[in-house]
Amino acid sequence: MSTPSRPRAPRMSPAERALSIANAARALALEAGLAAVTLRAVAARAGVAPALVAHYVPSMDVLIARTFASVVSAEVVEIETLLEALPGPREQLGVLVRTILDGSRDDVTLVWVEAWALGRRNETLATEVRAQMDAWQAVIQSVIEAGVAAGEFETEDPAAVAWQLLGMVDGLNAQALVRWGDLTDRGSLISHAVEGMLGLPRGALDLRA
Amino acid sequence: MSTPSRPRAPRMSPAERALSIANAARALALEAGLAAVTLRAVAARAGVAPALVAHYVPSMDVLIARTFASVVSAEVVEIETLLEALPGPREQLGVLVRTILDGSRDDVTLVWVEAWALGRRNETLATEVRAQMDAWQAVIQSVIEAGVAAGEFETEDPAAVAWQLLGMVDGLNAQALVRWGDLTDRGSLISHAVEGMLGLPRGALDLRA
DNA sequence: AAAGATATTGACCATTTGGTCAATAGAATC
DNA sequence: GATTCTATTGACCAAATGGTCAATATCTTT
Numbered sequence: 001m002s003t004p005s006r007p008r009a010p011r012m013s014p015a016e017r018a019l020s021i022a023n024a025a026r027a028l029a030l031e032a033g034l035a036a037v038t039l040r041a042v043a044a045r046a047g048v049a050p051a052l053v054a055h056y057v058p059s060m061d062v063l064i065a066r067t068f069a070s071v072v073s074a075e076v077v078e079i080e081t082l083l084e085a086l087p088g089p090r091e092q093l094g095v096l097v098r099t100i101l102d103g104s105r106d107d108v109t110l111v112w113v114e115a116w117a118l119g120r121r122n123e124t125l126a127t128e129v130r131a132q133m134d135a136w137q138a139v140i141q142s143v144i145e146a147g148v149a150a151g152e153f154e155t156e157d158p159a160a161v162a163w164q165l166l167g168m169v170d171g172l173n174a175q176a177l178v179r180w181g182d183l184t185d186r187g188s189l190i191s192h193a194v195e196g197m198l199g200l201p202r203g204a205l206d207l208r209a
Numbered sequence: 210m211s212t213p214s215r216p217r218a219p220r221m222s223p224a225e226r227a228l229s230i231a232n233a234a235r236a237l238a239l240e241a242g243l244a245a246v247t248l249r250a251v252a253a254r255a256g257v258a259p260a261l262v263a264h265y266v267p268s269m270d271v272l273i274a275r276t277f278a279s280v281v282s283a284e285v286v287e288i289e290t291l292l293e294a295l296p297g298p299r300e301q302l303g304v305l306v307r308t309i310l311d312g313s314r315d316d317v318t319l320v321w322v323e324a325w326a327l328g329r330r331n332e333t334l335a336t337e338v339r340a341q342m343d344a345w346q347a348v349i350q351s352v353i354e355a356g357v358a359a360g361e362f363e364t365e366d367p368a369a370v371a372w373q374l375l376g377m378v379d380g381l382n383a384q385a386l387v388r389w390g391d392l393t394d395r396g397s398l399i400s401h402a403v404e405g406m407l408g409l410p411r412g413a414l415d416l417r418a
Numbered sequence: 419a420a421a422g423a424t425a426t427t428g429a430c431c432a433t434t435t436g437g438t439c440a441a442t443a444g445a446a447t448c
Numbered sequence: 449g450a451t452t453c454t455a456t457t458g459a460c461c462a463a464a465t466g467g468t469c470a471a472t473a474t475c476t477t478t
Contacts, residue, residue: 008473008474011473011475038465038466039465039466039467040464040465050467051467051468054466054468059466060465060467061466
């Protein structure tokens with residue numbers, strides 16, 4: 001019948017096409033999670049035949065790993081620039097926690113949770129997950145170390161505290177993924193928790209106008 | 210050729226067979242996660258034809274949801290009995306946190322993480338996940354409320370604190386799932402965090418022989 | 419305009435998934 | 449021993465997955 005539902009994709013340079021496919025995968029992941037990043041779904045999204053996606057990517061496993069990295073690393077950069085504008089470690093830590101928990105990144109949280117699960121069967125992804133966790137932890141740790149150096153925070157192991165804090169906010173976000181709606185503000189109580197970890201007086205991390 | 214790889218399964222009563230299938234699913238989930246709970250995998254594990262599993266279960270979605278509930282609810286019961294033996298809320302909370310984070314339940318943690326992700330596409334599972342989270346939260350909340358009543362803890366919103374604590378430990382466990390090996394003891398720092406949330410002095414939740 | 423290079427595609431393939439259903443085998447009952 | 453009941457099965461099916469490859473269309477160069 002010769003009824004091609006999709007017109008032939010305009011020819012692009014390999015670099016452009018690769019970028020287009022990566023963007024399609026990224027958009028899919030943000031909208032419907034990593035599980036939606038399939039060969040055909042990405043192809044449809046990019047307006048391209050499935051075979052082209054397979055042609056441009058060594059395997060779906062690595063496309064998923066790359067897509068995860070793309071989604072998550074953008075978040076880290078975003079936070080880093082946000083922190084630069086703040087005066088001291090205490091303000092930075094407060095904003096850091098509140099920003100991560102403000103509920104505006106549930107799409108990214110879903111990607112994180114799926115990555116934890118999928119990493120069990122996708123070694124490339126698992127490696128990337130660890131790398132991205134390291135990046136996050138490094139950001140938090142540097143803030144804590146600055147606070148310790150300034151005499152504002154009190155801990156013997158900034159790295160461990162950073163890991164704990166990261167795990168805590170990840171867990172709270174993951175929880176919100178399932179319980180959206182009937183849960184209270186995520187950021188309010190954790191400040192007290194962090195204060196406890198860093199030997200701060202109650203309310204030290206609260207907003208200050 | 211008539212070479213049936215598997216001998217015909219001995220006849221059982223429907224109740225027995227249903228239990229056998231449920232147990233097979235449960236074992237699979239604990240060994241390889243919910244993703245491994247497929248029609249054929251469960252059948253093989255139960256020593257039965259795939260069609261029989263389909264016959265005994267309305268759909269795989271509900272089998273997975275039931276399996277999740279089976280795995281997770283057992284954990285809650287386990288913890289509850291453990292807490293009963295302890296004298297006061299402070300001891301209970303300390304043991305509660307340390308037990309959940311002792312790293313001996315990574316198989317269950319994997320099931321949790323997968324459930325969070327799969328719940329997006331399996332509404333039956335999502336409902337069950339919320340129910341089990343409620344159960345966990347209720348246990349924690351009751352401990353906190355007892356502590357507040359005894360004048361040991363200080364908080365205006367035990368329910369919210371319980372949710373936060375639950376999210377925190379879930380996150381730490383999930384983190385450990387990916388980073389097993391090179392991470393420090395999960396339970397040590399969180400005690401300080403909890404102390405911060407409940408207005409306790411530093412070290413109030415530490416082990417006391 | 420012709421030739422060459424290559425981005426793109428359709429047509430396959432093997433595998434895995436959940437699921438249906440008539441046929442079969444075996445225990446219980448008559 | 450014959451009949452009834454039903455637990456169990458094999459043989460299918462449709463759908464979706466990742467992936468391969470020769471053919472085709474389109475741009476670039478001659």
